[in-house]
Amino acid sequence: MNRKQLIEQIKIKKSFLCVGLDTDIELIPKFLLDFEDPVLEFNKRIIDATHDLCVAYKPNSAFYESRGIAGWKSLIDTSNYIPETCLGIIDAKRGDIGNTSTMYAKAFFDHASSGMSFDAITIAPYMGSDSVKPFLAFEDKWVILLALTSNEGGKDFQFIDTENGRLFENVIQKANSWAGNDRMMYVVGATRAEEFLNIRKFAPDHFLLVPGVGAQGGSLQEVCKYGLSESCGLLVNSSRSIIFASSGEDFAERAREEAKKLQSEMEILLEEIGF
Numbered sequence: 001m002n003r004k005q006l007i008e009q010i011k012i013k014k015s016f017l018c019v020g021l022d023t024d025i026e027l028i029p030k031f032l033l034d035f036e037d038p039v040l041e042f043n044k045r046i047i048d049a050t051h052d053l054c055v056a057y058k059p060n061s062a063f064y065e066s067r068g069i070a071g072w073k074s075l076i077d078t079s080n081y082i083p084e085t086c087l088g089i090i091d092a093k094r095g096d097i098g099n100t101s102t103m104y105a106k107a108f109f110d111h112a113s114s115g116m117s118f119d120a121i122t123i124a125p126y127m128g129s130d131s132v133k134p135f136l137a138f139e140d141k142w143v144i145l146l147a148l149t150s151n152e153g154g155k156d157f158q159f160i161d162t163e164n165g166r167l168f169e170n171v172i173q174k175a176n177s178w179a180g181n182d183r184m185m186y187v188v189g190a191t192r193a194e195e196f197l198n199i200r201k202f203a204p205d206h207f208l209l210v211p212g213v214g215a216q217g218g219s220l221q222e223v224c225k226y227g228l229s230e231s232c233g234l235l236v237n238s239s240r241s242i243i244f245a246s247s248g249e250d251f252a253e254r255a256r257e258e259a260k261k262l263q264s265e266m267e268i269l270l271e272e273i274g275f
């Protein structure tokens with residue numbers, strides 16, 4: 001899905017919600033354990049219940065990799081179930097020397113090779129340009145670079161002063177020369193709402209992937225106050241607060257209700273900026 005198509009979906013659905021598929025097999029409803037692939041069954045029902053309310057799904061690879069072969073199979077089958085009207089983001093936080101990054105890119109982007117063809121992948125910027133460029137070599141795919149993360153420890157390095165501002169500002173400025181806003185997004189945590197105005201100076205109309213609303217306590221209103229751009233420019237992720245809203249048989253309906261609450265707020269916020 002390219003930038004134009006993503007913006008179209010935001011307009012159609014009046015939503016910039018990303019549903020995180022952090023599907024912890026220990027937390028899914030017990031009746032699903034009777035299915036051949038309980039995680040896939042859970043994900044399919046979540047997707048069926050929410051796809052008209054969100055524009056992206058973001059499985060976090062840790063929840064799948066941790067289950068070995070069965071987990072990879074759940075991830076592959078989930079990736080193929082994400083509808084075309086939603087951006088498929090794999091939250092894998094990769095990045096390595098060039099030839100290794102190429103293999104990571106093939107793993108998540110090249111369907112003929114791995115069975116998966118996500119639209120976007122999260123990447124750690126620490127190893128620099130040659131660790132990121134192999135992902136950009138895949139046409140029409142997005143890199144989502146970690147800039148200012150939602151966790152407390154993000155301050156350890158990301159706020160270090162450099163001659164070009166704080167490290168996360170430096171990351172954004174540098175990465176802007178690797179690709180335009182049609183191929184590059186940045187991760188900015190909802191728990192850092194006070195930084196959005198500043199970040200928009202460096203990335204005025206880039207999409208920002210914003211985790212941290214819901215279980216981590218970030219505020220959608222605060223993020224949007226300074227983070228919305230003229231093309232919307234936000235994909236706000238919530239994982240646990242949606243997918244684990246209930247541990248009973250009604251989990252998909254309850255997930256829909258939680259997604260609907262966020263989508264309804266987003267609809268008002270988009271209207272306010274005339275989007």
Ligand SMILES: O=c1ccn([C@@H]2O[C@H](COP(=O)(O)O)[C@@H](O)[C@H]2O)c(=O)[nH]1
Binds near residue numbers: 020060216
């Ligand atoms: O800075 C970051 C980067 C990534 N994440 C990921 O987003 C989701 C958040 O899940 P919630 O349940 O909504 O808290 C999860 O996959 C994280 O690994 C992040 O939280 N912060």
